[in-house]
Each structure stands twice: as structure tokens, then as C-alpha cells.
Amino acid sequence: MTVSGSGWERAGRVSYLAFCIAVFLFLIAPILVIVPLSFNVEPYFTFTEGMLRLDPEAYSLRWYRTVAEDEEWRRALVNSLIIGIAATALATTLGTLAALGLASPAMPGRPLAMSLLISPMVTPVIISAAGMFFFYSKMGLAQTHLGLILAHAALGTPFVVITVTATLAGFDANLTRAAASLGAGPVRTFARVQLPIIAPGVVSGALFAFATSFDEVVTVLFIGGLDQRTVPRQMWSGIREEISPAILAVATFLIAFALIFMLVVERLRRRASG
């Protein structure tokens, strides 16, 4: 916007920019603060004098070692991976199929189906978790890996449905028809024509679903037991009981993980939107 440069307007622009920078700081700074503190040699959550002087003595990998050597954290990571990967596989398969159906103009009752499929995402997770506790207990699924896999898959499918539907919105249905007219069966058509086009959406959706499971703690609290403790569950008790700098080391690891996921998804989305 071109603004004629009277003093007031410039002051307005400067304070506007300052405000925006402050909001960006509010968004980012809390996350970044954790990273240096996780290398603190002292068991405190504040910057020691040595850290501020950038004294290498004040930094150490001590908390990372603590976590790496801790059997409980290791088990939590294994659990998170088992549950996350299985839930993602389930959510991605079912979600992609459903998105293909939803994208078809012939789909009957589309708004209703969409509402149903999106509902796990908009329902407050405390309600989902409470309901799952009642129901999964009755089915003998509480305190099992399978129960959590099903729960996390249910929470993750809306992300897959939404991202895949979004990629399909730009998809030319004539391609499918062309493939069919060339004699390709539906499976071949899917593998050769549709899948390459929706692949970015599928991968983004899978990453979303995995991130959802990997960060989910409420259903784990409600339907998980000792053998289903995941990384977020372990962090939860760490934060509630004795918050130790080891938590910060795990947090730093999760931040790195989140950054990688985010960059991949953004990449895929740009590629999909051309």
C-alpha cells in the first residue's frame, strides 16, 4: 500500500511493525528459549551467568545423556513409534480411500459424510477420551496397544481426509476416464494416475496423522496403561511431578522433529498447488 509520508502515518506504520514483531516474538521465543536451556550444565531452568557469557563449561549434553540412558524414556519412544506408525498406516489407508470417494461428484450425502468423518477433529479430545474410556473398557481394548492405535487412528483420519480432498480438488477427472478408456482397470488407474497426483496430499495427511498421534496425551491418560506410556505421556508426568531439565532435552528433540515435519509438509503443499 502506498501511503503518503506524513509524520503521523509513519509513526503509525512503525508502531504497527513493532507490534507485529512483538507478536512474532510471542509466537516463537517461548519455543526457542527451551533449546539453549536444555544444554544447561546446572539442573535449573534459568540462564546461568556462565551461559550468558557463552562459557562452554556452562553447557553440556548431560540431560541428553540422562534421557538416552533412561529405560523409561526409551520404552516411551518405542511405544510412541509403534502406536504412531500403526495408527498412521490405518488412518492414511482409510482416509485416502474415503477422500477418493468424497471427491467424486457422484458421492451421495456428501455433507453428512464429511461431518461424520471430520467429527473426531472438532470434538474436544477430553470428551472423545472419556467416551473411549467407557467404550474401550467394555470391549477389552483399554490398556492395550491396539486400543490406542484405534483411538489415534480415529483422531488422525480427518487430517488425511482434508489434505487428500484438497489435492483432489484440482484433479482432472478426465484423466481417470482417459485411463479407463485405454483399458486400465480401476486398481491400475488408481496406482498409475490418481496416486501420483494425490501423493503429496497423502504424505502430508500421513505426517499430520503421525504428528497427531505423536503429540497426543489425553487418550493415553484415559485408556493407556503402564505398558502404553508414550513420549508425551512421559512428559506429562515429568511436568506434573518433578520437572527436570531432561524434559527440556526431550522438548528440544521434539522441536527439531516438528520443524522437519513442517518443512516437508510445506514443500509438498507448494508442489501440489503448483
Add this chain to the structure above:
Amino acid sequence: MTKYRFKDRITPSAGAVAIFSLAALSWSQNALGAESVTAVSWGGSYARACTKAIHEPFTAETGIEVRMEDYNGGLAQIRAQVETGNVHWDVVDLEMADAVLGCDEGLLEPIDAAHLPPGPDGTPAEEDFFPETLTECGIGVVYYSTIYAYNEEKFSGSKPATIGDFFDLEKFPGRRGMRRTPVVNLEFALMADGVPMKQVYATLDTPEGVDRAFRKLDTIKEQIIWWEAGAQPPQMLADGEVVMSTAYNGRIFNAQILEKQPFVVVWDGQVLDWGQTGIVAGTRNLEAARKFVAFGARTESMAAIGRYISYSPVRRSGTALISTHLETGVDMKPHMPTTPANVARALHSDWEWWSDHSDEMNERFSAWLAR
């Protein structure tokens, strides 16, 4: 044709899922194979004391492995396990009211006191245990008490000495830590308000008495920081988050002795209680659990806990065995809640009153907190 590669990548990830699932399966079967008991307790320094005093000797004697888990009390997890038939916990440390409720609701296995080990002099267990410490499903472990402790460095002049001082913001300003529950806090409030110890539960039995307790709590409400896990109060005191806090006496003792923290315990108005241990109904390791409970019910086991943390045996024969702290050689007697000088100022917690009124009081308490 880069696009085809995506399809190829699906297969390895599906393979990974299969491998992980197999790993999970074989792993859970391993857990079933070895004979073990899962013992659930209060965590922190108390759990460490139990590990040293009971779990390790028990494993050495029987070869049965002990797995530990922490919790903050309550019956919810036990009920979930029993009702789903998916019992993962075997032996649980419980508060008295929960041990009775859990027994009434069929969540705990009855334990026959006749099978418990006699005292060192041959006295049958039923006579050797202090009254009420043996219930249908629960075996008493140790006496502990909820006291309040303060950080000596925060008070230069006079020091807090009575339960009334905890509520005296003028003489002793600063934040206080209290457990987020009405239990014990209502008793503290009434005692601080001048209700004689013997009248505390009779007073609480009337609506006016409950109002009075809440009014007393009102006077310090703004200054209270609430805690939930037993490990929190020593940490809050050390961090300077609070100047005084209610706490389990053993946790404060450990901070004093092992971490050299300048904490002082005020025994006046301590609320004395004892821990119960129970077996979760439907455990797959019933025999091992019974052996474990019987091992823990030995006088020597109880006395051994008292060499790591200041909790005293619930058996008469155990009193004579109270000795010194194993790591530092500190005499444990002055630190035990049941030492005559300390117990003279103790209120005995009335579990029956609480089993009747905990629902109502908890609700009233949360309404009060939210206001």
C-alpha cells in the same frame, strides 16, 4: 518418472509396521513369561525406600522380579483395570479410606491375616499389628503423618511452632503449600481455629463446622499454592516458591538429611495416618503378590523402610527396631511421627468419616477453590 517411487516407498514402511507390531507382541509376551509383581506406590523418596528395604531383598529371596509404578492415590486406575479384566497392577499402596472403599467394591483381594508372618518373638500377626491397621483387604505398612514444614532461611526472627502459625499471615508472611484436597486441610483449619483435637471430627460432622473450616482456609487462600504429588512440597520449599508447606514428614526428612535443606518440621497438629497395602482383585500373579505382601508385612521389612525414610512400623514389635538412617547414621527416633513427644500433638485421621464425606467435601472444596 519420479512419481512411481512414492509407491515403492510404501512397502518398506508397511514392513516397518509389521516388524514393530511383532516386536510389540513378543515384548508383551516376555513380560508375561517371567514371574514378577507390579508394585504401585507413591513415588519419589518413599518408593526408593521401599525398593531398598523390601523389593530388592524380596527378589533376592524369592527370585520374583518387582516392577514399580508411581501414582498419586485414588481408586480410578484400579477400578478401570478390574472392570476391564485387564489387571496390570498387582500390589498397591493405598490410603486407608481407599483401602476400605476398594475392598467394599470388590476391587481388592481379601487377605487372610492368619497367613501373615508372626512377630520376631512369635506373637501372631493379628495381635502384633496396631489396632485398625489390619482390614479385610489391607495390610498396614508404616505410620506417616502430614505435618507442615518451613524453610528456616525465610524467617529470621521467631519461627513457626504451632498449627495456628501456619494460618498466621501477619506473624509469618509468605506463600504456603497445601495438598489439593480437603483431606487433612479441613482438620488443620479447625485445629488452627481453636477446636480441640478430640472435637475435630465431631465439629466437621455439622454443616456449621464445615463452614468454619472453610472460613479459616479463606483467611490464607490467596497465599496457598496447591500440590498433588508428595515429591512437590520439598521442591517448592527449596525453590522458594513457598515459605512453608504441608507435606508428608518423610519427604521433608529426606530433604533435610540427604540434600541438607534448611527445613524444619512442625509436629504440632500433625495428622497421623498409616499406609495400607492391598492386592488388586483378579491379578494374574496372585501367588507372587501374596508372597510379596507377606514379605512386606514382616516386622523387619517395616523397620527396614524406617532406615531410609522417617516412617515407623505399624507392628508393636517394630517399635524397638527403629534405629538409625542407613546412609548417614542419623538417629531416626526424633523424626518418627509416632515418637512419644511427636505423637502427643497428633490428630489421628478418621478414615471412616472421610469414606462417608469425601465426595461431598471434594465437591465443596472444588467449588471453594474455583471461587
Add this chain to the structure above:
Amino acid sequence: MAGALRKPQLRAAALVLPLSAFILATFVAPLVTMLTRSVYDPMVADTLPETLALLHDWDGQSTPSEAVFETASREMVRAREDRSLGRVATRVNRVESGLRSVIMKSARRLHRVKEVDSWREAMISIEPEWGEAKTWRAIQRAGERITTRHYLHALDLQRDADGSIVLQPPQRRVYLPLLKRTLAVSLGITVLCLLLGYPLAYLIAHAPPRRANLLLLLVLVPFWTSLLVRTTSWIVLLQTEGVVNDTLVALGLIADENRISMIYNMTGTVVAMTHVLLPFMVLPVYSVMRTIPPLYMSAAASLGASFPQAFRRVYWPQTLPGVGAGSLLVFILSIGYYITPALVGGQSGQLISNMIAYHMQQSLNWGLAAALGSILLGCVVALYLLYDRVVGIDRMRLG
């Protein structure tokens, strides 16, 4: 023609079917179970069927007949033997505090009684409460198979002696104030997110593409970062011995003993939740702003409108769909928020969802938890329908 139409329809439906079935089984069925739990509780009715049948003809005021006492003691003793009495006592105790030990103690004693002249006298001599009408009314009420008492409880209502529904006395109200607070806090957070997010979205929408992408990534970082990590950050920053207080003390702005409590209270909840939910406001507002041609604003400017005028008359109205979508989304997410208030809310920062968790995990009053959950679910569904009308579910996007 009709057959040709039906085939793609069938195929589309067949593709959607597996996921629909999956969601129904793993997600909708649990919600239905919860709704059922909130109105249905057969425990007492199944354990004391004959007593309740006899009480059906009782006038509700006098001491019940000898037959009631005789049947009740028989059924209580039997229930004690199969260990279901504890659960019955808990439920009756929730209607009238103090009856738990009355029931348990009586059953323990009656167990030993073989022959008596009058069961009525025997029971009253064990616990005088058995002579009072309100004890029996409590058993009757707990014995309702289909019941509204959890909903009454969840709305701070109660039945008085003659059965009419009245509001609880003020010092005993728990849930209505909490519900009001949850709505107020959610509204506050929504407004806060709008105030912080709108200018930010404007900046991104009007930046050159490469910078816009970079700025958008900055908004997305917290969106992707684990919720527990972000909550940990705020604890590290805001606690009494935390980074912010330390800095303020080091700069001499506050004295060491006057450190500010910014966490474990409502401030902590609001700050941390605003941080968590801000991206949900920025993204929809941004995506609407991006579609507004810059032409409009310059046209307004060329017609002599000042920037504030042009903004208010031309720009702001066009962004309203985005503002509506973002605000509803933030509001819906905040009324159901659990983790952040549980970890940084202390006591004054608790919301309705924390009370649901409390009744699920601590008090074990699952009927009440289910009723509270259903009420919250009702609120969310209503808002969601509103969202659908304003924005359209189909247009829900991620990032």
C-alpha cells in the same frame, strides 16, 4: 441411464464406507456410550430390586413398613457377599452424604443376625438413620434406572424434600460458575487472538510472496510444535524462578521477594492458550485477506478516504468471513481445552474439561462426568453447526 448413474455413486459410497464404519465403531460408539452413561445407571436397581419395588407404594414421609426393612436387610446382606454393596453404597452416598457407612456398617452387622422379631427395630438400633424418611428417599432416587440426576447435578440443581427442582445454595454451586468461567475465558482468548492475529495476518497477506512464505512458516512453527513442549516453555518462562522473573529481577525492575506469579493461575492459562490458539486465528484470516484485491483499497484512497476510513468501510467488511471462521474455531477449541489449563492453570485457571477429567479419574463419578461431557459436547455441536453455516465444513483447511 439410471444404472449408469448409480454405478459411480455406488463406487464413491463404497470408498467412503470403510472409514465411515471405522469412525462409527471407534469414535461415535464411544460418544453414544457416554451419552447413555449420563442417563442410565442400573447398579442400584439391579442390586436392590425387591426393596425398590416395595418402596414404590411407600408414601415417602413415614417410616416404611416392616416388609421393606426385612427385604432391604436381606438384599443388602446378599449384595455384601457378592461385593456389589460397596458400589450401591457409593451411589446412595452421592444422593445423601453419610449413608455410605450407614449401609456398609449395617450390612456387616446384619450379616450376623439370623432371627429377629422386628427387622425395623434391628436396623434402627444399628443406625438411627434407617428411621428417617430421607434415607429411604435417597435409596429410591439412587435406584432410578433412567435418571436425570446427573444432569441436575451438572447444572447445580437439586430436588428438595417434596421433589421439585431448585438451584443449589450459592456456596455449593460448582458447575454453573465453572461453565460461565469457561465461556468467559474462551471469549477472552478469542478476542485476544483476534487482536494479535489480525494485524499479523494483514502483514503476511500484504508482504511480497517470498517474505510472506517465511512469515507464514513462523506462524506454523508453534502450530506444529508439540503442545506439551509449548506448555513446558511457558512454565520455564513464567514460573516464579523462571526466565521472565529472573530477567526482571536482574534488571532491577522488581525486588527478588516480589516476583510476579504469572503461572499456575488464570494468567498462565490465558497466556499459554492464546499462544497455542493464535495460529488458528491467523491462518483463516490470512487466507481470506489474500483474496482481497489491493485495488479496492487504492480506489478508496483515490476517492479521498483516509486509511482508517478505507480500512473500516472497505477492507474490514471483506475480511469478516475469515474473522468469523477464525473466531469460531478458536472459541470451539478453547471451550474444550484440557491439557494446558491442567498443567499451567493452577487452581484458578481450571476449566470445565478439567472437572470432567477430575470426575473421570479421581472422584470416579462417571455418570456426572458423562453428563458434563454431554453438555460440553452439546455446546460444541451447536457452535460447529454455526461454523458450518458461516464457513462451510468443506472449506476446512489445514495450515
